[in-house]
Amino acid sequence: DAGVTQSPTHLIKTRGQQVTLRCSPKSGHDTVSWYQQALGQGPQFIFQYYEEEERQRGNFPDRFSGHQFPNYSSELNVNALLLGDSALYLCASRVVVGQETQYFGPGTRLLVL
Amino acid sequence: GENVEQHPSTLSVQEGDSAVIKCTYSDSASNYFPWYKQELGKGPQLIIDIRSNVGEKKDQRIAVTLNKTAKHFSLHITETQPEDSAVYFCAASINTGTASKLTFGTGTRLQVTL
Numbered sequence: 001d002a003g004v005t006q007s008p009t010h011l012i013k014t015r016g017q018q019v020t021l022r023c024s025p026k027s028g029h030d031t032v033s034w035y036q037q038a039l040g041q042g043p044q045f046i047f048q049y050y051e052e053e054e055r056q057r058g059n060f061p062d063r064f065s066g067h068q069f070p071n072y073s074s075e076l077n078v079n080a081l082l083l084g085d086s087a088l089y090l091c092a093s094r095v096v097v098g099q100e101t102q103y104f105g106p107g108t109r110l111l112v113l
Numbered sequence: 114g115e116n117v118e119q120h121p122s123t124l125s126v127q128e129g130d131s132a133v134i135k136c137t138y139s140d141s142a143s144n145y146f147p148w149y150k151q152e153l154g155k156g157p158q159l160i161i162d163i164r165s166n167v168g169e170k171k172d173q174r175i176a177v178t179l180n181k182t183a184k185h186f187s188l189h190i191t192e193t194q195p196e197d198s199a200v201y202f203c204a205a206s207i208n209t210g211t212a213s214k215l216t217f218g219t220g221t222r223l224q225v226t227l
Contacts, residue, residue: 004156031211042119042202042217043157055211090156092215100145100164100208102215104156 002027004093004105012111013081021076021108025093031055032074033102034066035090043090049074050096078110086112115140117205119218126193127226134221136203137185143205146179146186147215151200160201161188193225 005024013019025032031050035043045058049068068074072093078085088109092102116139126132138146144165149157163170163177163186170177174193179186190197200222204215 031213033213033215035215040220042117042204042219043215045214045216048212048214050211056214058214094213096211096213100206100213101147101159101162102213103159104149106154106156 004029004091004103006089006091006105006108008108009106010109010111012113014113015081015083017081017112018077018079019081019110021078021089021091021110023074023076023091023093023105025072025074025091026103029093029095029103030072031094031096032068032072033092033094034074034076035092035104036060037088037090037107039087046076081112083112086110115143115205115207115216117203117216117218119203119221121221122219123222123224125224125226128193128195130193132188132190132193132197132223132225134188134201134203134223135185136187136205136218137183138205138216139184140205140207141181141184142207145206145208145213146177147204147206148177148188149202149204149217151202151220157202190223193223195225195227198223198225 033048034046037043088107147162176189
C-alpha cells in the first residue's frame, strides 16, 4: 500500500520565479492538505482540497494556489517566489468521512536564492 | 484562531528513562489531538492521537493524556530507546467532516543518550 508521495524531493529556484509541487495521496484517501515547514518550526497549514475544491485556507497570500485532480492528486503552485518561501513543503492526505488521521509525505525542500 | 504551545523545546534523557512533552491549546472547540515524530530529512509520522471524548490513550510505550478543562495534553514515552531520538510535534484540530486543519506546536527535540 503506497503512502503519500511527493515530487520533486528538492528544488532550487530564484526570486520571482514560479514553482509547482506535486502530491499523490495514500491509496483510498480523497482529501489533501498542504503545509509549509520552515527550518526549526512546526508545519503551517496552507490549504486543504476535497472534491477538487479548496475547503479551508490558512494565512497565506494569494501567491499560493493549488489544484486537486479527479484522481485525488494535488499540486501546489507558488508565484513570485520570495526568499522567505524557502521551506519544506509537506502534503498530507486523509479520508474525509469517519477518519481524522492525516498521513504526511516526505516533503519537497524548496530553496529560493 | 487556534494557538498551540509546546514545552520543552529540547529534552535529553538517558536510555530507559521516561520522557514527557506538554502542549496547551487555545480553542475549546478543538476535538482531535495527534502527535507526530519527525526524523531528519523525513515527513512527520503519526505516533498516537486522541479525541476529545477520551481522557487517555496508550499504545505500548507511548501514552497521551488530555485535560479538556485545562486545555492541555501530554505525550508520555516510557523506557526510552535511542531510536526514540527525533523531533516531536503536538497538534490540535477542529474536525468538521471536510475541514481538518492541523495547528502544530513548535516541536520538542528529544535526545536519548546511552
